[in-house]
Amino acid sequence: MMKQEPARTKNLRLKPPGKRTKTYSVSPHDPETPIEQLAWIKGPQLTGLKKLGVRSMRDLLEHYPRRHEDRRRFDNFPDDENGGPLCLSGTVGKTIFRRFGRMRSFEAEIEETPSSVLSRRLTLRWFNLFHVQKTVVSGSRIIAYGRPRLRGKRLVIEHPEFEIVTDEDCQSIHLDRIVPIHAAGSGISVRMIRMLIHRALAETDWNCWRDPLNKQPINWGLALRTIHFPEDLTELECARRELSLRELLGLQTLVTIRKNETRKPKGTPKKPPGNLLNAFLNGLPFLLTTAQQNAIHTIRMDMEKSSRMHRLLQGDVGSGKTVVAVSAILLSLEAGCDAVLMAPTQILAEQHYRNFLTWLNPLGIQVELRTGATKKTNFPYHKKHEKASVIIGTHTLLHNQEIITGAGLVVIDEQHKFGVVQRTKLSNLASSPDMLVMTATPIPRTLAQTIYGDLDLSILDERPPGRGILRTVARGKEKLPEIITYLLGQLKKGRQAFIVYPLVEESDKLSAKAAETEIALWRERLTPHSCSLLHGRMNAEQKESAMNSFHMGYTQVLVTTSVIEVGIDIPNATVLLVENAERFGLAQLHQLRGRIGRGVHSSICILVEGSGNSEAIERLRILEMSNDGFVIAEEDLRLRGAGDIIGTEQSGHPPLRIADLYRDADLICLATMQAERILAEDPNLILPQHNRLRKMKDTFTSRFIALGD
Numbered sequence: 001m002m003k004q005e006p007a008r009t010k011n012l013r014l015k016p017p018g019k020r021t022k023t024y025s026v027s028p029h030d031p032e033t034p035i036e037q038l039a040w041i042k043g044p045q046l047t048g049l050k051k052l053g054v055r056s057m058r059d060l061l062e063h064y065p066r067r068h069e070d071r072r073r074f075d076n077f078p079d080d081e082n083g084g085p086l087c088l089s090g091t092v093g094k095t096i097f098r099r100f101g102r103m104r105s106f107e108a109e110i111e112e113t114p115s116s117v118l119s120r121r122l123t124l125r126w127f128n129l130f131h132v133q134k135t136v137v138s139g140s141r142i143i144a145y146g147r148p149r150l151r152g153k154r155l156v157i158e159h160p161e162f163e164i165v166t167d168e169d170c171q172s173i174h175l176d177r178i179v180p181i182h183a184a185g186s187g188i189s190v191r192m193i194r195m196l197i198h199r200a201l202a203e204t205d206w207n208c209w210r211d212p213l214n215k216q217p218i219n220w221g222l223a224l225r226t227i228h229f230p231e232d233l234t235e236l237e238c239a240r241r242e243l244s245l246r247e248l249l250g251l252q253t254l255v256t257i258r259k260n261e262t263r264k265p266k267g268t269p270k271k272p273p274g275n276l277l278n279a280f281l282n283g284l285p286f287l288l289t290t291a292q293q294n295a296i297h298t299i300r301m302d303m304e305k306s307s308r309m310h311r312l313l314q315g316d317v318g319s320g321k322t323v324v325a326v327s328a329i330l331l332s333l334e335a336g337c338d339a340v341l342m343a344p345t346q347i348l349a350e351q352h353y354r355n356f357l358t359w360l361n362p363l364g365i366q367v368e369l370r371t372g373a374t375k376k377t378n379f380p381y382h383k384k385h386e387k388a389s390v391i392i393g394t395h396t397l398l399h400n401q402e403i404i405t406g407a408g409l410v411v412i413d414e415q416h417k418f419g420v421v422q423r424t425k426l427s428n429l430a431s432s433p434d435m436l437v438m439t440a441t442p443i444p445r446t447l448a449q450t451i452y453g454d455l456d457l458s459i460l461d462e463r464p465p466g467r468g469i470l471r472t473v474a475r476g477k478e479k480l481p482e483i484i485t486y487l488l489g490q491l492k493k494g495r496q497a498f499i500v501y502p503l504v505e506e507s508d509k510l511s512a513k514a515a516e517t518e519i520a521l522w523r524e525r526l527t528p529h530s531c532s533l534l535h536g537r538m539n540a541e542q543k544e545s546a547m548n549s550f551h552m553g554y555t556q557v558l559v560t561t562s563v564i565e566v567g568i569d570i571p572n573a574t575v576l577l578v579e580n581a582e583r584f585g586l587a588q589l590h591q592l593r594g595r596i597g598r599g600v601h602s603s604i605c606i607l608v609e610g611s612g613n614s615e616a617i618e619r620l621r622i623l624e625m626s627n628d629g630f631v632i633a634e635e636d637l638r639l640r641g642a643g644d645i646i647g648t649e650q651s652g653h654p655p656l657r658i659a660d661l662y663r664d665a666d667l668i669c670l671a672t673m674q675a676e677r678i679l680a681e682d683p684n685l686i687l688p689q690h691n692r693l694r695k696m697k698d699t700f701t702s703r704f705i706a707l708g709d
Helices: 043-051 057-061 167-171 190-203 221-228 233-263 275-282 290-304 321-334 346-363 395-399 401-405 420-427 445-451 477-492 515-525 540-551 586-593 614-620 629-646 665-681 690-708
Strands: 012-014 022-024 065-070 086-100 103-112 121-127 141-146 149-151 154-158 161-165 178-182 310-315 338-342 367-370 390-393 407-412 434-439 456-460 470-476 496-500 531-534 557-560 573-579 603-609
Touching (some): 043 190, 057 190, 086 121, 103 141, 121 141, 141 154, 190 221, 221 233, 233 445, 233 665, 275 321, 275 346, 290 310, 290 321, 290 434, 310 321, 321 338, 321 346, 321 434, 346 367, 346 390, 346 540, 395 401, 401 407, 445 665, 470 477, 470 614, 515 531, 515 557, 531 540, 573 586, 586 603, 586 629, 603 614
Parallel strands (some): 121 154, 310 434, 310 456, 338 407, 407 434, 496 557, 531 557
Antiparallel strands (some): 012 022, 065 178, 086 141, 103 121, 149 154
């Protein structure tokens, strides 16, 4: 923890390095003060701040910098494009405005400052940003940040971040110091946000900034001032971890509160002798792994308690989660309670139905399939029962109160495909059924404490015996002819294959292949072997027909999209070819390759990189080195960072403002332990920012599930 600094209540000062000092003789403000009540924030600035999600002094102070620039010294102008982003100071020389049809560009040539006979020059270029030419004028001094690229014979930084500086800035917070660079937006500049935060730091009443978890006055001034306006770059990490821990502590306290709330409803204790379970396990043609045995034992102990079970079963692809789920269902049935299993798609629900008929009909157990398309299609395996002991369906079962309310156990397969609201609805049922949720999405162990922190956790980390070898290779698109030859050889041996594309149909915005376009090419390449098309936009009858044909072996190749990512079990499928594999996340590719290697034959996953980018190929080669989903998830998090992991669509704002999900894994553990201790001492703790934290938790969880979408 950082050393606390005594609070100031009048003549507040924030001292930048050196002699520059600005004094605000005003009454300090409570950190929860709405920004509308701050006279020094004007109308247009209010609008810009609100678009950034800033509505109070606290929000403004927690609008942390994206990076810092050391404006006590600047980078030298480069001679080539080899290198990373640079922070350059220069004087604007000639400017040029060009028009290319609808495209307009503005260029400014800048000369190194201070200038000399050997001063180098560099070009800044913007496209369709008309306001820039009014700001960047000849003779002005500019600070620019960006990555230089060689364009013809010139070094050019396209769309750089920039600020125009004046002589007055030498005695301000904008120059000759370490300067924070905050995210800006429409109607408000980086420079203006810096000025507003500087003033907010000086005008905050730190005595009002109470830590709801420690329940004592806390002055966060030192950490906040350091993160925004450090005197030295070495101070930043200490301040960042201090603020990250406080952020994670608030989040983990809410997670722990929710976990405690889920334990309050009383369930129905289920203590069957286990005859059905023993008969099922003894009839299996394979032995359970130790991890499966441990999971079944833990679930049985949960179901015997008076409080309802609320457990997550996390296992890598092919680890045998379904067998564990069937075991839990049999315990519920023998205790006299019906069971419901929900899958995210009709395809997966139908597959579960087939497997359950094979396993449970010999035990005299009725199984019924209920999906949105059940009434419209003649599903060949469906047989209507007057009363079903086990009902399998999709999330549409959530709307059937008779089925859900009467169940003693609800199993959710592929939990990450269900929304937060849907899971909460099940948690709030008055009948309090036991709940077992399963996911094959590999989640780093530390993150599971946040994403599924309100659930007890069981992990299947062993692969069942008897499976064939699964190999993964990453190749460039130039290797496609050789891949086709290999694929033909496998098909001649009677094997089947998946060919996966990132798009259903071609897009003008994305340079990637599409399933609907490529299906004709594959039918020609693989003649006489049959190929079918499957994607999420097909209607239920078309999906059912394609999957049944592939399942029965009438179709040898399925050209598809990521719709097959979860649950498809075709033991004879031994080849997975993914084109434009660079368009998928590592964790999603790991899920996709789980569709093969489920039988006794050796299998191969071929990842074809379509952009020609050497860095993309190296990233895909991570999958060559490991089949462990947890290792892949950790590496994916490290490479893609928090922003991509939280959501592939970079809209809105990340729920974590400063904590880094990969770098601060140790702080997540520490925050979890502290939260449990705090709530053990005060079970009725109410967080003043409960609503904001709850929204942050829900946003975090819902965006994380986009990892596999």
